[in-house]
Amino acid sequence: MTNGWIDIKNTDMMLIMGGNPAENHPCGFKWAIEAKRNRNAKMIVIDPRFTRTAAVSDLFLQIRTGTDIALLGAFINYTLQNNRVNHEYLVNYTNASFIIKEGFKLPEDGLYSGWDADKHTYDKSTWNYESGGLTKVDAPSHPEATAHGIAAAGAPPPSLPENVAYDPTLQHPRCVYQLLKQHYSRYTPETVEKITGIPKDQIIKAADMFTSIRKDGSTKQVATIIYAVGWTQHSSGTQTIRGAAMLQLLLGNVGRAGGGVNALRGHSNIQGATDMAGIFDILPGYLKVPVPKDVDFKTYLTRITPKPAKPGEWQSFNYWSNSPRFAVSLLKSFYGSAATKENDFAFHYLPKVDKNYSWAELWDRMYAGKVQGLFAFGMNGVAIGPNSQKNIDALKRADFLVVCEIYPDETSEFWRAPGITPEEMKKINTTVYRLPGAGFAEKDGTFVNSARWLQWKYAAVPPPGEAKLDQEILARIFLKIRDLYKKEGGKFPDPILNASWSYTNPYNPSLTEVAKEINGKALEDVTDPATQTTIKAGQQLPSFAFLRDDGSTTSGNWLYCGSWTEAGAMIQRRGTEDPSGLGIYQNWGWSWPVNRRVLYNRASCDTNGKPWDASRAQVWWNESAKKWVGNDVPDFKPDSAPSDHMGPFIMNPEGVGRIFVPLGMVADGPFPEHYEVFESPAQNILHPQQPNNPVAIRLKSAADKIGTTAEGYNIVCTTYRLTEMYHYWTKNNPMNVQLQPEPFVEIPAELADELKISGGEKVKVTSARSYYIAKAMVTRRIRPMMIEGKKTYQIGIPIHWGYRGIAEDEGRTAKTLANQLSPAVIDPNAFTPEFKGFLVKLEKA
């Protein structure tokens, strides 16, 4: 979330789409209800089914799953047509005025400029800003002379120009604003009705309601967009979220109390796991992962450290310019005294990555016999899928599997999954270790919530039986491996032998010691030049401003620097005061970065540094003190006066919000374009010859089949969670099983009538990959839709059951997994599979 849970209470208007917070985040959703109760805020809910969030909304639209970009495009189009923008914000805080290179082509045919049909990749060199600073509207421009924009062979890798050409009148035909207008002019209510299935008057009604906060040119009101994995779990997931961000930039809602683009993450600590780089493509604190061409540390640092790219008259803080300080401090934390200036701080210890090692690819390689061992710590990969049967088959080909869990799960028991015969079981040679881990009540440590709050929790009881704390299990395994390398030697043992492991009890590291290591400390005295504060050698660092690139500081994650300082554990604070009344709670826990609660909050003020709405003032420019002050920690260079025209989006080298994303930083194109989900009942009326996202990743194994309507897969299916259940966990909790006792499939009443299915009857849902059996829930909460003139049905499956659980073990279920149905088609940016939309057949079981 750019903002936070409590901050939702400050909003005037909510668009909830791609998420179902009433069911999946009920206690956070209270703040949406508070906004309704205390501010008469309006709530628009858009979902494939009428959810419990929809039940308390002011306007509900039923959308066909996976067509969110089309609808957001219609909203953007409406915003531009009716001038519902915050003009001052748009011109000064976004790249709307930036001029794009000649040769850039919009995807009227489904493809941006630079498409190489043979290699199936884009040359992105035209997806860039023009150089040249302030540009007059009558300057020469050649929007027609596109020539498909393929750059000359052998050109150096493109980079952003230092002095970006821009036209603050927004009139230049190649400025971002004009291109945006042109691009989304195709997204008319009539067209979008055919794609999404939402009647056009409803589209207009929703667009009008959402953008009504800028109806009379007022900049006082604010709207928020709230989403979850209904957006991310698609082959164009990242672009959907981009669409939301663009809409919010147009309206001037990012950075403001009650505004923002708010991702509701689905689990207690996946925000923390992302920050900490539990995924292959980043290092802690979102540092880029090294690639083979980073032949030395300097090359790596040069690649990951951006240079400012902005109109010459403007300023850019370009915070990532500090990347070297973050990277060196990380390596000092990992490898201690073994990381020296002389050996490039042991940069060569880090593995270099040159291909996609993401979730679905991991299972694909195991399926191909290339991954021999898998550790699964609290991660039920078989149930999570997608294409669960493939994951089961993949594990059959592994040599060993180590599962750490608190309950018996599908992954650890893959070798006796339903359908495996005794004969086949004998041939499964995988050794499986199942280690009893600790439950949440038995562990201390930190979780990070969606609002980026780090909160420490305390252990109440010891783990039961022989169960152990997770960190003890991991430490014992690692130290045993280290012993083996010490004794026997082996391939490149250096990083294993030299990993810093100076915990008081190395076999069971205290998490307070680890938390302090993550914050980082000074190895020598370090002084902050701005404040002249000195931190003595050995002391905890108060913030990342003290990090150095000379090896004199450590920090396991620069974003968390400040979380455990000499003043104590900021993450353990329990201050309940909120003097501003905005729900900031500055002294409760600690929020990254530097305890800032709303990101980009400089944008909550106009260009003069005055809040757009004084009643919701977060930060402001104090002219007499010559600095930014406020109720929140300013997300800005503290002493940069408004007259400097420094951009509020300090993590971008441009300093401004990106309506146009240059150079393929988003792989599918600078603007979101509607592509069909990979298994779709429709052809894509915008460009039938290019129905799908051309750069989405589609796995090619024998198990990765794609179904079509021609083969009879003509019902749209989506998956989701229920409020009574949590993933594949609460199926072990009698209380939750009582609330939702059995798996079911939600089926529109009209479809049930056609197939003569009544509620409670068993049905079989079949995709190109596998099948699922559960009872039918016949409902009017999902309606038939008209898609491209054809009556189309959607059904929905809650994901919570498998082959181990209370109901499963009692024989009350068919022991099938919802994700046996879902396909491994992957978004090209976030590498998240398309769980949320695929085609099925439906019949009585």
Add this chain to the structure above:
Amino acid sequence: MSSTRREFLKISTVGGIATTVLGFDVTSAQAQARELKIARTTETRSTCPYCSVSCGVIIHTLGDKAKNVTAQVVHVEGDPDHPINRGTLCPKGAALYQDILNERRLLKPQVRRPGSDHWEDISWDQAIEEIAQKTKKARDDAFIERDANGFTVNRCENIGFTGGCTDTNEFNYLVVKTMRSLGVVHLENQARV
């Protein structure tokens, strides 16, 4: 409701005799507000392990954490001080008591041997020894020091690590430190999906 008429008569007769007529002992009727089950508990502040709201919860245990006491969890309730949930919980968080005390919990290390159709108990030491041996062998078998272009890559492609959604920051940090040091690149987490 399938009380039979015979039962009814039995009950009403007994009831008729047992009640009223001779008046009523007020003290006996007053009693009975059940004792507050959290009146004598120790409170531990924790965070709900489910969604990303991170609601504060209070775990109530019997036993004061003295050395000779094994604490017993008796109740879980929302933390009213927590600024986000303010004491509220959803149907999952409100049922955490039955997650902590659950007869389905795994209590011993187990192993399933190749070709086997059952779990066997295994000691922690044995399990860790075997896991370390297998990990080292797999790594040494296929470790890539240089790629086809001659660039140093120092990676191990044939071992994967998948982390869960309830792993703490501190645990995740130890995972990244150890797995990257082993050269593991198939490092993934619930955060991806």
Add this chain to the structure above:
Amino acid sequence: MAGGTLQIKAISGHAGPVAGANTSRDYDVCKLVDTTTCIGCKACEVACVEWNGYPFRPTSFDNTYQTMPNTEWNYWNLIRFDEHENADGTFQWLMRKDQCMHCEDPGCLKACPADGAIVQYSNGIVDFQQEHCIGCQYCVTGCPFDIPKFNQETKKVFKCTLCSDRVNAGLEPACIKSCPTGCLHFGSKDDMLALAQARATQLREHTSHRNAGVYDPEGVGGTHVIYVLHDSSNPEKYGGLPKNPRVPILVQLWKGPLKWLGGLSMMFGVMGVAIHYLRFGPKEAEMKDADIQKEDRNRGN
């Protein structure tokens, strides 16, 4: 109740005065249920079961999100789910928390012949004291909301206590505390009525719910559980909330003009048979209703 805040105001099956009544000031409590902000999450159901420690009750899928068809002796708090298509084509998924209403004029207490089995505290809570319960189930007949539920094994009747143990200790009921959206609120009756009226006014003025109003039925003397409804003209559509609930006439007689008969155990049996007929008599009709409801659910309700 030594040291507690609960003072008894009325006692079932009791002829004499209530000792200790009106000897201390007490405020009357009230639970406000705003159905317009209920998300049907069932946190209140769980909080109720967890707090009261009742055993697992097996349920089965019945084509609805509703946990079970009705409250049970060990399940006192149930969200009722109802779907409605409005004339303007909009759709409503109504969720109402169903539990004991804690009537000011409690039919259960009036009907109960067992001395001290049902008490009403001066703060408004109507509480069952199972050790005095004789299992006659007259309370079931006396209740216009179909709340008290009989346990076949113990032959006792149970229902929501409004967490009298928690309230006595200065805490709010478990369901109130758990409610994520704050659709449940707890306080004095006056405060909750004011809050409810203000919310209803807000709904009428700022949303499409022009018939929003407060449910605090007069027929039972008002209740210590009140609702805000989007459409107060039609409470039945919220899982059968009765429009004008009243204590059954026979029960009124039993404890009204004919109260003096209550002391006569002879008459008790006669009256009991009459009430019992009311309670258990028209069995076929009840079955039929249940079947209709079930059929309705299977068609997507």
